[in-house]
Amino acid sequence: MCFLSPAASPIEIESDTGQNNGRQLRKQSKVMLVLTRKTNQKIILSTHTDEVEIVVLDVKGDAIKLGIKAPQNIGIYREELYAEIKASNQAAIGTETDPNVLSMAVQDLPGIGQTTTQKTAQKSAVQQN
């Protein structure tokens, strides 16, 4: 069976380049450790401060149910959502937005940005007329 130590033999190492040894590649985060786990077996990811536990709960066809225990400061995301939001965040600064452009974009829009109080005030003004 599989021991979760870098020195244990059952760990396969896949690399992008195949040129460097596994240790160097792992430092560069380009390596993928491939482990075989059965239902209810776990994987522990550990740093000197945090520990994350991943357990295989169920396997049905190509759907695998995973349970993840992690400290609250560690985000857990479905990859496709993570990538989409990250891209959206990065696009949000990509435009070098100028404050004047922002003001002009909304200045003619009725009702935009007004608080309820302002709307009410406007309504009363209309009714007085």
Next chain:
Amino acid sequence: MNRMSTITLETKRFGTLEIESSTIIRFKKPILGFEDLREYVLLNHADDSPFKWLQAISRPDLAFVVTNPQFFNIDYAFDIDDDTTALLDLKTADDALVLTMVNIPADAPQKMTTNLLGPLVINKTSLHAAQVVLNDERFQTKTPLISDQQHVGESTEESNPAEPSSPSVPSP
């Protein structure tokens, strides 16, 4: 030294600002893609503007435009997951300030969109914050803030009087 504990903040858009360090927002869960930038300050865009700027403390050039989608009549409510409420110490919904990031195309600012899928949640008291990733099919990352009917400056035609053109000026 300074009793009010202010810091001098260099910004590209707003020049040099003096801000109180008690107003600094700290992201416990980062803005995705900006994991090394955890500290920001919220600046008003202008009086009565629906927008604010989330200015990074350590990057003068980096500021996100954020808004509350409800200013744009977007129905926006979601459940905050337990991990986030615990991380930010949120006891009630009123403890949280929710803002969404605005994406403004440089060539067509009126086509601005906002990211409803990854809102920023801020504890109003502690100013601890998180970008939350919602697992909610109702929301997208590119929701238009301004509907086509509202592009009044662009349109050459008068708006159809049969349609309600302005939500804020109801007929008596």
